[in-house]
Structure formats: structure tokens, C-alpha cells
Amino acid sequence: MTLRKVNVVIILLLAVAFLIIVQRNLLNLSDILHMENPVAGKSLPFESELSPDLGLESVRKGEEISVLITAVEERLGAVVAAMNSVYQNSKANVVFTIVTLNDTVEHLNVWLSKTQLNNIKYNIVIFKPELLSGKMSKDSPMLQDAQPLTFARFYLPVYLPKAEKAIYLDDDVIVQGNIQELYETNLKPGHAAAFSDDCDSASVKGIIRGAGNPNNYLGFLDFKKDAIKQLGMKANTCSFNPGVIIANLTEWRNQNITLQLEHWMELNSREDLYSKTLAESIITPPLLIVFYKRHSAIDPMWHVRHLGTTGAGKRYSPQFVKAAKLLHWNGHYKPWGRTSSFSNVWDKWFIADPVGKFNPVRKSPGDH
């Protein structure tokens, strides 16, 4: 071989290597583009020149943390704020599953793709209200304003078929800690879920009593009914709040938790088993029965609640609210409404609706 021929071969090899490298990078780029949400097409990652970390953010790796949340059209701003708070306060590979109704999908997709949330990984699942037919009595006044979507948490393994462990969050929460910590909540062997107990510590107990909420089973279930008596549960057992759930979905499936919950819903629709004074959600009683003495505990700071009840602003100091890992505005007064406590905290995570349909009610300068 002459020297010239050798040079040509080397140049050819270099050219091939160069093409391979270019192609690989292009492939990776297209991977990244395709990995993101279907509607995010308009804002490509490399267009976000102004915030360089955004590009890095889009490739969060590591163990997937599945978070399930429901989205109700009238309070879509709540879901967006909750998701934003989870995402911004953690570097973990969070994947949201959002359960919603068909009519909400488009609005939600626009909100998540046209704003700074466009790197969030999510998938949307449509809730089928038929799921609940025959399990709720139509005439019970308690059910009048019940949102069918609140029952989605009974079906966690249905919506998360691939996950082994998952977090369920109500939409009226803000997460201030790293969600990875909540995810790592230890579930005892044989337990399908962890909840935050209503009398975990003296302070939580006082706060819940002060807010006029029941903190034991008697507040949720009618212990005069045979079906309840037969279970032999102690009426003064501490209740728990199902607004935040950590679930082991393997255990959930093995123990047929969903079937059991459905059984109690059906029975209640015939025999009215829930407490007459039930103030909290109708979601709670079946969970209390099925998870009686069979659930693990969530760190109280990971579910600081009752921010939506009257006087929350007096019960909690701003320092305590700041230190909380998760805040829950359960109760009547929502932080996107006019008269809620600590709505300034919620405002930090809210992202304006690009379509302009959802607007938090805020005092206008002329109001006072």
C-alpha cells in the first residue's frame, strides 16, 4: 500500500466515526424530544436558552417515583400548584399519573406544556364514573357533592399497573420537602399502605380536636350497626387522614384491597354504615375498616393538615408552616379561594392558567 492509500483509508475511517458520533447524538436528541409529553411539541428543550438547567432537568434519572393525583376541572389550578411544588423541591425522577375526566384532558395538557412545567413527566388516565355504579346510594345527602374522582385512590393498582410502590396526594396540598423522603416511608411487612394518624403526637391531636374534627373511628362509623359491630373494632381507635397515602401495590393486590373497599362502599349504600355526623370525606370510612390496625404511619410533618378549616391561621405559627414538609388545606377554605389561611404559601407554587379559565380569588385593592 502506498502512503497515499493509507491516508485515504484513515480519512474514510475518521469520516465514518464522525458520522456515527453525529448520528448517535442526533438519536439521543430525538429520544429526549420524544420522551416528553405529546403536546409539548411547541417548546423544544434547546429553545429554553434562558434557563440552562431546564435542559438538564428534562433527563432526571434514577428510580421512578410514582405519584398519583386527581384533576377536577373546577380546581385544576390546585393540581398544577401541587405538582409544581413536588417537582421543584426534589431532584428525584418523579412521574405523575393524573386521573381525570375526558373533558379536562385538553385544558390540563395545555397548562402543563405551555408553562415552565413542560419538563414534568406525566401521564393522564381517564376516570370512568361507571366504576362506581351500584356502590353509592344516589339519595344520600352526603354524596351530593362528592366528586367521583375522589374514589380514584381506591384503585391505585389499576392506574399504576407497573409500580410496586406509589404515593397518592390530594390536590389541595403543597409539598415543601423532598418527595423522595416521603416515598421512602417504611411500610411494615404485610402492610399495603401508610397514612398519617389523627393522634400521632400530642400536638397533632390537640390541633385536630381544636379544629372540630373527629380523631377516632366513632367519628366516622356508626357503631350501632351490626355490620360494624361484628368487626370488633374499638370505637376509640385513632382515625387517619387519607389525603396522603404511601402504598405497597404488591400487598394491595395480594390482599384485594380494592375489592374490600368496594364491598364496604356497596354495603354502606344499602345499610348506611357511616357516622351521621360525618364531617370529613366519605372516602375515609371504608379505608378505616379495611386498614384497621393494618397500616404504617407517615411522619406527622409530612402531612400537616386542616389548613382549610376556620382558625388554622391561629393554630399554626408561620414558623411551623414553614417547617412542614407537606401542607394540606382539607376543610372548607381552599387556598385559591378568598378567605383561606396561608394562601400566600400556596401562591408561590401556583402557575397562571395559560387559557385564563382558572383564577384564584384574591382581594382586589378596592376590597378594603
Ligand SMILES: *[C@@H]1O[C@H](CO)[C@@H](O)[C@H](O)[C@H]1NC(C)=O
Ligand atoms: C446516547 O445514548 C446512548 C444509549 O442510550 C448512550 O450510551 C450514549 O452515551 C448517549 N450519548 C450521549 C452523547 O448522550
Ligand SMILES: *[C@@H]1O[C@H](CO)[C@@H](O)[C@H](O)[C@H]1NC(C)=O
Ligand atoms: C373524549 O374527548 C374527545 C375530544 O375532546 C372526544 O373525541 C372523545 O370521543 C371523548 N371520549 C369519550 C370516551 O367521551
Ligand SMILES: *[C@@H]1O[C@H](CO)[C@@H](O)[C@H](O)[C@H]1NC(C)=O
Ligand atoms: C411490598 O410488599 C411485598 C410483599 O410483602 C414485599 O415483598 C416488597 O418488598 C414490598 N415492597 C416495598 C417497596 O416495600
Ligand SMILES: *[C@@H]1O[C@H](CO)[C@@H](O)[C@H](O)[C@H]1NC(C)=O
Ligand atoms: C383475592 O381475590 C381472589 C379472587 O377473587 C381470591 O381468589 C383470593 O383468595 C383473594 N385473596 C384474599 C387474600 O382475600
